[in-house]
Amino acid sequence: MRGVQIPKPGGKGVRQLGIPTVVDRLVQQAVLQVLEPIFDPNFSESSYGFRPGRGAHQALRQASQYVGEEGRIFVVDLDLEKFFDRVQHDVLMARVGRKVRDQRLLALIGRFLRAGMMQNGVCVRREEGTPQGGPLSPLLANILLEDLDKELEKRGHRFCRYADDCNIYVKSEASGQRVMTSVTGFLEQRLKLKVNRQKSAVGHVSERKFLGHRLLTGGELGVAPQESGKAERHLAATEQP
Numbered sequence: 001m002r003g004v005q006i007p008k009p010g011g012k013g014v015r016q017l018g019i020p021t022v023v024d025r026l027v028q029q030a031v032l033q034v035l036e037p038i039f040d041p042n043f044s045e046s047s048y049g050f051r052p053g054r055g056a057h058q059a060l061r062q063a064s065q066y067v068g069e070e071g072r073i074f075v076v077d078l079d080l081e082k083f084f085d086r087v088q089h090d091v092l093m094a095r096v097g098r099k100v101r102d103q104r105l106l107a108l109i110g111r112f113l114r115a116g117m118m119q120n121g122v123c124v125r126r127e128e129g130t131p132q133g134g135p136l137s138p139l140l141a142n143i144l145l146e147d148l149d150k151e152l153e154k155r156g157h158r159f160c161r162y163a164d165d166c167n168i169y170v171k172s173e174a175s176g177q178r179v180m181t182s183v184t185g186f187l188e189q190r191l192k193l194k195v196n197r198q199k200s201a202v203g204h205v206s207e208r209k210f211l212g213h214r215l216l217t218g219g220e221l222g223v224a225p226q227e228s229g230k231a232e233r234h235l236a237a238t239e240q241p
Helices: 022-042 056-070 089-096 103-114 137-154 173-190 230-237
Strands: 002-007 014-019 074-079 117-119 122-124 158-162 165-170 201-204 213-216 222-225
Touching: 022 103, 022 137, 056 158, 056 165, 056 213, 074 173, 089 103, 089 137, 137 158, 137 165, 137 173, 165 173, 173 201
Parallel strands: 002 117
Antiparallel strands: 002 014, 074 165, 074 201, 117 122, 158 165, 213 222
């Protein structure tokens, strides 16, 4: 893959992309078209990112309903640190293998995951991560995080997840703190992902952003767009027809 780094909004570091060759992109798209109908129907209704017919608009509407109709005015805002760069291949492949039995296809996906990255003229070996930039990466991310969705549903939580952005809506700050502790333990122990303690927090919905928006609870319920531009990218660039 060709390694490309793009700046994050507000000068907050860079985002690592991995761009596959033309042939690999074609093969990944073919694999995606076979696997998506197998996995997507069983994904959570609260998962909105990179799925056919779903997107950021629906996620924001659902979040607004949790706040306005159920009075869940506190949010557990989870941030996964460098999620796409730190996915453990064995953990991910175990979840793909739950529904894919063809060893040739499993081996092919494994080769895509382990493909070296050409960065500044040097090929860097990769042993973790599913870099953004290829057609298959978003589906693999949702397959891995499906375990999180099912765990939250089992616990009866109200939540919205858009790729690695996950907000859980609760009725009190104390409840939110308990949820933050238990869910962080699940993510780090079961899925081997790292929660960014500095960016994750429990707070009033008006104080936290989801997909670049803040939810409003005073008067008519709505969303207040932020200046970062993140919302526009989610709403315009990543949604699928």
